[in-house]
Amino acid sequence: MLKLTPILLALLYGIVMYRFSVWRTGRELDARSTELVDARLKALTDRMARALDLKRIPVNIYEIAPVNGLAAPDGRIFITRGFYDKYRAGEVTAEELASVIAHELGHVALGHSRRRMIDFSGQNALRTALGMVLSRLVPGLGVAIANMLTSLLAAKLSRKDEFEADAYASALLLKAGIGIAPQKTLFKKLDALTSGHRPVAAWLMSHPKTELRIKAIEENERRWTV
Template sequence: MSALLFSVLLAVAYAMLMMKFSVWRTRKLLDERSNPLRDVPLQQLSDRMATALAVPKIEVRVFEVEAVNGLASPDGRIYLTRGFLEQRARGAVTDEELASVIAHELGHVAMGHMRRRMIDFTGQNAVFVMLSALLNRFLPIIGIWIANLIASALMARLSQRDEFEADAYASALLIKAGIGTGPQKSLFRKLEALTQNRGQGIPAWLLSHPRTDARIAAIEANEARWMG
C-alpha cells in the first residue's frame, strides 16, 4: 500500500512539474509568434464587450499559425489564430462569429479554467497510476490500456464541462453587448468543416469538446431560462 501511495505522489509531482513546464513553454511560444490584433471591425466588437464587462479594453492577439482556433493563455490574454482570420477574409466566418470566439475564451479566463485544468491534469495522472496498479493485478495484459481509457474519459468529461461553462459565459456576454447568440450558434455549425471534421467517429464522451448539437441546445436552454 505504501508503494502505491508513493507511486501516486510521484505521479502527481511529475504531472505538476510537466504542467508548469508546459505553461512556460506555451507562454514563450505565444510571445514569440503573436502580435496585437489590429482589425477595426473586430476591435469595435471587442470594445462593445469590454463596455458590457465594465473594463477599459479586451486585449486580443493574433497567433501566427494556420490552424483555426481561439485560445486563452495562462496569463489571461486572448488569441485568435491567423488561420481563423484567413477564414474570415475568405468569407467563411463573420466578424460577429469571431467575436463569439473572443467571448468564449474570455469565459475560460473568467471561470478560472486554466488553473482548474492544471488540477485536473494532475488528478488524471493520479487516477491512471492507481488504476494501473489495481487492474494489472487482475488483467496484466490490458490493465494499463483500460486505466488509460478511464483516465482519458474522465479528463474529456472535465474538459467538456469547462466548454459548456465558457459557452454560457459567452452567451451572456454577447447578449449584454447587443451582439446576440446567433453568431455563436452559427459558428458551431461551421466548425466541423473548418477544422476538417476533427473528432468524427470518436465517442462523444472521449472528445475534449462537446458535440455541436449539445452545445447549441445548451445555449438555447440558457436563453429560454434567462428570457423567461
C-alpha cells in the same frame, strides 16, 4: 510506506508536469503570436469590454493553421491565424469571431484555462498511479485501462467546461448588444471550417455535439429573455 511510494511519486510527477506545461505553453505562445489589430473586431471587443467594465480586451493571433480559439493559463486570449484568415476571406463574420472571443473569455473568467492545465498534470499523475496499481492486478493491461479511464474523465470535464463557456459567452454577447445569433451561426459552420485540421477522435471526446451546444444556447436565451 512502500505501498504509498508509487502514489507519492505520481503526485510529484504531476506537480513537475504542471510547472513544465505552463512554462512550455507560455514560451510557445510568446514565440508564435502577436496582438491582433483589426478595427471591426476592436469595435466589438470594446463593446464587450464596456459590458464587463474593462478598459479593453486584448486579443492575440496565434500563428498556426488550424481553426481555433485559445484561452491561455495566464488569461490571454488567442485566435489562430487559420481562424482569422477565414474571417478575412468572408467565411466568418466579425460578430461570429467575436463570439469565439467571448467563449474564450468565459474559459478565463470561470477558471477553466488554468484548471485545465492543472487537470492535465493531475491526469498524468492519476494515469501513472493507476497504471502502477492496475499493472499489478491485470498484468499487460493495467496501463491501457488506466489510459482509458483518465481519458474518459478528462473528456467529461472538458465537455462541461465547453457548455459553461458557451453560456458565459451568450450572456456577454447579449449584454454587449451583439446578440446570440452569431454564436449559433458559427456553430453551424464549424464542421466545414475545421475540415482537414481537426483530430476527429479527440474533438468528439472533449467537445459536445454542435446540435447540443446550439440547443443549450437557445434554452438559455428563452430563459433569460422571458
